[in-house]
Amino acid sequence: MDIDVRPLLSGSNSKLDFSFEIPLEYNKNSYRIYKPVYVSGAVTDRGGLMILDAECRVEYETECARCLKKLSGTCNISFSRPLAVKLESENEDEEYLLIDDSGTVNIDRAVTEELLLSLPYRSLCKEDCKGLCPVCGCDKNEKDCGCVVKRTDPRWDILKSLRDK
Ligand SMILES: [Zn+2]
Ligand SMILES: [Zn+2]
Structure with missing residues (x-):
């Protein structure tokens, strides 16, 4: 999902709230996700530096690591990342979420990466x-x-x- 941050770039706003769903299909390491990720949060201008704060929630299915019983669970995470305008000469810094030419930033990849990294190593019933x-x-x-x-x-x-x- 794209977040239009032009109101922040122009200085007419200092905070943008957002909430949306990101479709996600995942089937790996005994975890299955086929429901969308719920994301909400805000982009805030903190003295010239734009920071994204996001809270994400996704439901997953897995099985008990010992008895293989089917389990479902919810993964909740929150994370923050700075935003930066993409400059051609600049080295791409993994940490920054890049604002493209149209003044929008896409956070889908950051959200799914953060979520998948936060899935528990294994689940027990x-x-x-x-x-x-x-x-x-x-x-x-x-x-x-x-x-x-x-x-x-x-x-x-x-x-x-x-x-x-
Ligand atoms: Zn036996
Ligand atoms: Zn079990």
């Missing part, structure tokens, strides 16, 4: 999820199958592999 039985595959949260899981000490594996050589 509950803190103490017991996961799936490695022997019979049942959900150990629902029943105690009583399977005996042989625990081998990984240090013995190393010794064994040395001996086998």
